[in-house]
Amino acid sequence: MKLDARIPSGPIEKAWDKARFDMKLVNPANKRKHTVLVVGSGLAGASASASMGELGYNVKCFCFQDSPRRAHSIAAQGGINAAKNYQNDGDSVFRLFYDTVKGGDFRSREANVYRLAQNSVNIIDQCVAQGVPFAREYGGALTNRSFGGAQVSRTFYARGQTGQQLLLGAYQALERQVSTGTVTMFPRTEMLDLIVVDGQARGIVTRNLITGELDVHFGDAVVLASGGYGNVYYLSTNAKGSNVTASWRAHKRGALFANPCFTQIHPTCIPVSGDYQSKLTLMSESLRNDGRIWVPKKKGDKRPPSQIPADERDYYLERRYPSFGNLVPRDVASRNAKHVCDEGRGVGESGLGVYLDFSDAIARLGENVIRERYGNLFDMYQRITDENPYKVPMRIYPAIHYTMGGLWVDYYLQSTIPGLFVAGEANFSDHGANRLGASALMQGLSDGYFIIPYTVGNYIANSKLDKVDESHPVVQEAVAGVKNSIHTLLSIKGKRTVDSFHRQLGKIIWDECGMSRTAEGLKKAIGQVRELKQEFWQNVNVPGSGSDLNQSLEKAGRVADFFELGELMCIDALNRNESCGGHFREEYQTPDGEAKRDDENYSYVAAWGYNGPDSEPTLTKEPLEFEYVHPSQRSYK
Amino acid sequence: MKLTLKIWRQKNRDEKGKFVSYSVNNVNPEMSMLECLDVLNEDLIQRGEEPVAFEHDCREGICGSCGFMINGHAHGPQTATTACQLTMRHFKDGDQLTLEPWRAAAFPLVKDLVVDRRAFDRIIAAGGYISVSTGNAPDGNAIPVPKGIADRAMDAATCIGCGACVAACPNASASLFTGAKISHLGLLPQGKPEQDRRALNMVAQMSEEPFGGCTNIGQCTESCPKEIPLEVIANMNRDYRVATLRKRDDLIQVITPVTTWSSDSKS
């Protein structure tokens, strides 16, 4: 297979204009005759559904929560980037583009990133108009904060709840369309398979999570906006329900999965406290604006932080990266935290933690200013740890947070299956090997408000689709397959719970395909994952039935997919004999421990094809070319 | 520590429910309420019983999925805390906790601690938005918004739609929820053009659902994990009254659809 990203020819600044001009349009009067299925109601799915509903398409939107407003996007804290240059500090579309390509360690597609930077400005306008209460200056203008990997202040925010406010904006736009009848919402409905007829995506099989009924929905196009797969690690900052099932089932139907090993470890999360722990809590990156990160200089120094004098502290990020200091990108910050903890200088009971200290900022700005900026985050920290971060430095440790990998898409966000589009975190598109803070929200909304409505329309205008119905053999096979796997899961009745398998899988992936990876470890992990997967299918215990609300059954289906994905992540990581962004192979590092890329051999997107449960996946490469931002050793010194 | 959890078990809406007591040993004080239920559920599955169904997703107090009554308090006794963020250190060894679902006619029971809160979505769909289609927006800084206004709008906008206000209210009123959205949007200059119709339509929808009326008791604010102030209900009442007084009869119409064909199909 050859991958064609369909990047418009000509200068990058004009690419999106040209693409839009070349698109075929659907006659407005005909739009309602076309059905688009959108799986997901997060930023990407809600914004795409609302915008397509406004255009007049007949949209069906699906989510597994009881309301679209609860999608995982709601939890994003810190902010959203946009090249508005309101601060007059030298920002521009080109700079945001440049920072994002560099931040992604030169493993993303330039044309997509450029378009993202262009759309960023419209996103802020749209959200403000919808009533998103972004933070403001006294004069009434929008205000900004800084985020990692950038030296300009371009992050817009609504306290520590930016994702919530952006999602509510998109959700409200969605509900407006629900009230006009253009969008039909299917909450508590999980997509379990993709229907591909004559090579084109034509529908999905869903399960009603309350009644257990299986349904088939047909459409002219399917948009997956089902989020990221960070929960393969079991412990992550993702919501508990976040999963890879929609993407994975599409992958099994022929959509290539790109760069699965590109995962992001966020440097500032609350450290793990015990085995019962069900998830990890993020402390927003914005805290690094005012907090200083340090550990004791001495190994095993157990004194309370207040008793460690300044000259016995190592502010290691400021020391190693004087120009970016505490605001280095996430991959760099996380790796350094791991490094100092591996040296035995970690803090807290487990030794897996570093301090994030606000005492200097409080002395300089006053407690009120800090409370105004981060109050709700400080409260959250205190609620969880029972420690007061205004008085004692926070303890933080890296945790898995975001997945850059995802289904492969071309410039039009179409996967390798015509008619199947992928938006938001579920696609692999814009962040390369490392995502900069505040750019996932930007990407989700750029995809949903400003790209999908165009490209899906173009696809519809260019295709002639025959009618399909439930009697089609492909549909019957898909429904029977879903039924069968539900039945199998329920009838194993083994000895171990789904969660116990998930935890064990997560630990393998975290240990060997987490913050640092080695060929040897990855090979070991592949064997372990395969063994555990086998045991799962013989020994899992899923109680209850398939005909009512059965949360264990939902989890079991998701974990089954995580096994297969986990294996592919390790295969991908093993294939990539270089270090880049979040993918750190210990064998490939510079003398001072930074990631060492191999552009000659690995400047490509690794897109994997599925060949059945017991066969090796096929690798297809999309070579990456850099015309505007020249690959260099990423330096934040 | 050791706790007894007395939990409402009900297979579905049609079957009768009852309380069942379980004892959970090895409760770690650092655990959250939901993690404590996880521990119980793992144990139930091992014993071949059905685990307790409860709703959750973010487990950081922001998605609004979780929520049930804990010893008679919505989300438990801690103020400004959702069930997922309630740590067990607030209880002591030997305590008994009674867990039951939100009880309100507008929130029909689904299973165990899970209820159906779609009435909230319908209230938003009735008018809880600003009608601005994608692509229609002026520059973000075109309309300055005084910081104080933006802050107050944000205070109201932090509602997570969990339903604790309804569950805590003796009348099962949704006024805090509805008022929060009316205040958030009505305070902002961007939301002014639709202020009247929003109040009328949202209040109409709220009354259509089997929620009770507000008699200013204030339990809602007290139990709200986001501490939405009672003031939002006053805003709602004011907006509603002003809109009614203005009696502009075009106000109550259904939102004009954007495309002509859909208005055809409506009429």
Ligand SMILES: Cc1cc2nc3c(=O)[nH]c(=O)nc-3n(C[C@H](O)[C@H](O)[C@H](O)COP(=O)(O)OP(=O)(O)OC[C@H]3O[C@@H](n4cnc5c(N)ncnc54)[C@H](O)[C@@H]3O)c2cc1C
């Ligand atoms: C704690 C936290 C903080 C963050 N903070 C920031 C930040 O400050 N700035 C930033 O830019 N990014 C941030 N991110 C990242 C960002 O929030 C996410 O990448 C982004 O919100 C993903 O949006 P999405 O629309 O792609 O998917 P999601 O919001 O994850 O939505 C997925 C949707 O798909 C549905 N779904 C999934 N599977 C199925 C299925 N099989 N069937 C039916 N429906 C399904 C779900 O119900 C849901 O509606 C943060 C992430 C976390 C975890």
Ligand code: FES
């Ligand atoms: S689980 Fe999201 S608020 Fe509790």
